[in-house]
Amino acid sequence: MKPNIRRGLIVACTAMTLTAVADTAVTVPEASATLSSPLERQTNPKLPKVHYTNQTKIIKDCPIHWNYPREAVNDQTWPAGPSTGSKIVGVRYTTAHYALVRDGQRQRAQTAPWWGWIEKDCLLDKVARKFPRVERPRDRASQPDPEDYAPRLDDWWATGGNNIPKRVDITPSHRPIKGQVSVGTAGTIRNGPNKFAIGNVGPGWTFQIARSQCRRLDGQPYKPSQWIFGYSPDARRWGWVQAAHLPACTS
Template identity: 30%
Template sequence: MAAGTTLGRVRRWTLRTSVLGLAAGAAFTVTAAPQATAARDVALILDYTVAKDCRVYENYPKDGVIGNDPAWRIAPGEVVAWRYNVNGNYAMISDKKHRSSSTHAWWGFVDPTCIGTSIGGEPFPTPDSSYPAGEPVPQRILEGRSAVEADHYRTVDFRVAPGTVVDDRQEIRSKGTLRDAANRFVIGNVKPGWHVHRTAERNAGWTKVYVPNAQRWGWVQDIHF
């Protein structure tokens, strides 16, 4: 009798604990989902006016870099998005007039003084906020807007660590971007017909490569091979 009573209590306690555990799990799911949604609803690519006529470079201009389009320019009246400043000489932008192009890069490097002020209206730094118009680009170096960091900015790894090359003749078959990590900040571009030095390092559909024409290490999406 005592044993049966004890067993009954154990069963009731176990059931009650399980129910509470499920309830706690459900509560966690309910509270976590809006946060995840909120993070996705924050705008990270904010638009700016163009202050003056300037050339844009597909890959950071330095000795040994080839393939930059000499005709790519931005001018007053156009719209660009600021992503980050490399240094005091160049900033990474997205050129709105090329954003739907299947052949021309839209991410590129430009003199920061060519970028005007914010157009405003995007939800940043929170989903319920509205970024003001007339603001200059941030002065931060190698930091871009982020929805996951407490201060809303994340460091750009502009000089990706080298990897071990397993194929030094991997062909690029379509236009793509070079990133500092899988699907993170753009640090350059690749073009069809280029050959890169591929490593065996892969992450979420991206592969670490060295791009001789850009003189830079980074990550390229596998769909471009």
């Protein structure tokens, strides 16, 4: 009986040893799998830039207005259309009759302003669109883009910084006026600091502000890149203008 017991013990011990070896063989790869691979250690690549505007041809000569045309607005314009240097524009968003567009020709030449309002009837593709967030998205200026590739956006809607459409408000809340400064150079009016363009200011225009002096809360001059809230009587528009266009605010 003892030899049988000895053999049984040997078999049992051998089985336990094999089981332990087998367990070790399984757990080692699992442990190594928890270590980050070179691919996992890489940072995620940046997403492609958002394609904000819908490029389209201007089908007839039309003026582009500095500000939304209405009564008592200082109606500054520049020419655009087939017979001008501004033949193609990018639609940012639309209203019932007008489109807020970017004139790439003027932007490349750094001739401010390059954002402005044009009648939608002047455009081949009269809508804003949401393009896929890919490198070099197809944007056909010579024909309307396919709806299944770049769906049109309703009036007052534009693509935001995360490529999600947002409603554009061109009438920011009013504030009490306490002072005013003179505009030095042409600049864009925005509905928030570095947000959607809604109009423009021109040299020599008055910009009314919500403070008696154009200074930051700490009493220091603004940096040229900072934004200042106020009202432009010439544009008949409340909004933010960059301090770079308001010399009294940076000196």
